[in-house]
Amino acid sequence: MEMMAVEVKTGSTFEAGAATPLFDTPFRFVASLLLVDNYAVSADGQRFLINEHTEASAPPITVVLNWTADLKRN
Numbered sequence: 001m002e003m004m005a006v007e008v009k010t011g012s013t014f015e016a017g018a019a020t021p022l023f024d025t026p027f028r029f030v031a032s033l034l035l036v037d038n039y040a041v042s043a044d045g046q047r048f049l050i051n052e053h054t055e056a057s058a059p060p061i062t063v064v065l066n067w068t069a070d071l072k073r074n
Contacts, residue, residue: 001025003039003048025050 003025007017025039040049 001024003022004019005022006019009015009017038051041047042049
């Protein structure tokens with residue numbers, strides 16, 4: 001899906017300008033009864049936060065037990 005920008009003028013009437021493409025997004029919009037936002041825009045309109053599902057697994061977690069004993073040794 002492509003993220004688009006549109007200039008909007010308000011006042012006594014509403015006017016919307018032509019759509020300008022910004023960038024491609026990794027998500028696909030699925031219409032449903034659930035109102036779920038896949039993205040958020042910063043207040044100044046300069047940054048986007050996009051919720052993306054990836055198939056990649058998370059890196060493994062390393063748990064170090066008895067780490068305080070190592071501190072005493074040094």
